[in-house]
Amino acid sequence: KAGVTQTPRYLIKTRGQQVTLSCSPISGHRSVSWYQQTPGQGLQFLFEYFSETQRNKGNFPGRFSGRQFSNSRSEMNVSTLELGDSALYLCASSVLAGANGELFFGEGSRLTVL
Amino acid sequence: QKEVEQDPGPLSVPEGAIVSLNCTYSNSAFQYFMWYRQYSRKGPELLMYTYSSGNKEDGRFTAQVDKSSKYISLFIRDSQPSDSATYLCAMSDTNAGKSTFGDGTTLTVKP
Numbered sequence: 001k002a003g004v005t006q007t008p009r010y011l012i013k014t015r016g017q018q019v020t021l022s023c024s025p026i027s028g029h030r031s032v033s034w035y036q037q038t039p040g041q042g043l044q045f046l047f048e049y050f051s052e053t054q055r056n057k058g059n060f061p062g063r064f065s066g067r068q069f070s071n072s073r074s075e076m077n078v079s080t081l082e083l084g085d086s087a088l089y090l091c092a093s094s095v096l097a098g099a100n101g102e103l104f105f106g107e108g109s110r111l112t113v114l
Numbered sequence: 115q116k117e118v119e120q121d122p123g124p125l126s127v128p129e130g131a132i133v134s135l136n137c138t139y140s141n142s143a144f145q146y147f148m149w150y151r152q153y154s155r156k157g158p159e160l161l162m163y164t165y166s167s168g169n170k171e172d173g174r175f176t177a178q179v180d181k182s183s184k185y186i187s188l189f190i191r192d193s194q195p196s197d198s199a200t201y202l203c204a205m206s207d208t209n210a211g212k213s214t215f216g217d218g219t220t221l222t223v224k225p
Binding site for chain 2: 002033035044045048055056058090092097100101102103104105106107108
């Protein structure tokens with residue numbers, strides 16, 4: 001069974017640009033969550049999607065947005081990039097919504113903002 | 115103050131040692147308690163999953179949850195060099211719809 005797939009794995013952008021990251025969940029998983037991981041803040045919750053609806057959102061500015069498609073694939077977008085957005089962005093899928101714990105993570109997209 | 119506090123480490127132990135990793139939390143609504151293992155340049159991998167208080171054992175790994183003390187632990191017996199990784203505790207309650215993670219403890223097991 002294929003795991004969670006995230007693309008691209010690495011990318012470099014400059015301040016002010018925007019970026020779109022993609023996540024394909026495990027087959028049959030309808031919930032997709034996004035987390036930002038940095039050395040200083042650890043893993044921070046961005047948002048969760050289930051059946052194309054955003055169920056929960058973390059404390060991030062509106063520059064961070066996402067969506068989910070009918071096939072459960074998800075994208076997240078960051079506009080007007082800032083240096084502090086440099087991080088590993090992790091996507092996790094699960095069977096159920098509501099984060100009762102069993103998250104399956106992808107390998108992440110490492111974003112560097114120059 | 116963070117909702118989840120994890121012993122920062124890093125930890126360095128000899129092969130075969132017993133390792134204890136610990137987290138405390140402040141949110142009494144947490145019902146699900148997880149430990150993830152993250153190797154360098156990889157995503158976190160779910161290691162142990164526990165609902166409410168009690169112990170759970172899986173091979174060399176034992177997870178303990180004490181809800182009265184708001185304290186969870188992961189024990190690794192007969193540690194191996196392949197256990198060298200960062201260990202993240204995580205907790206969630208269904209209403210919040212998200213998992214809250216500790217900052218992680220980096221473990222090195224020396225041959």
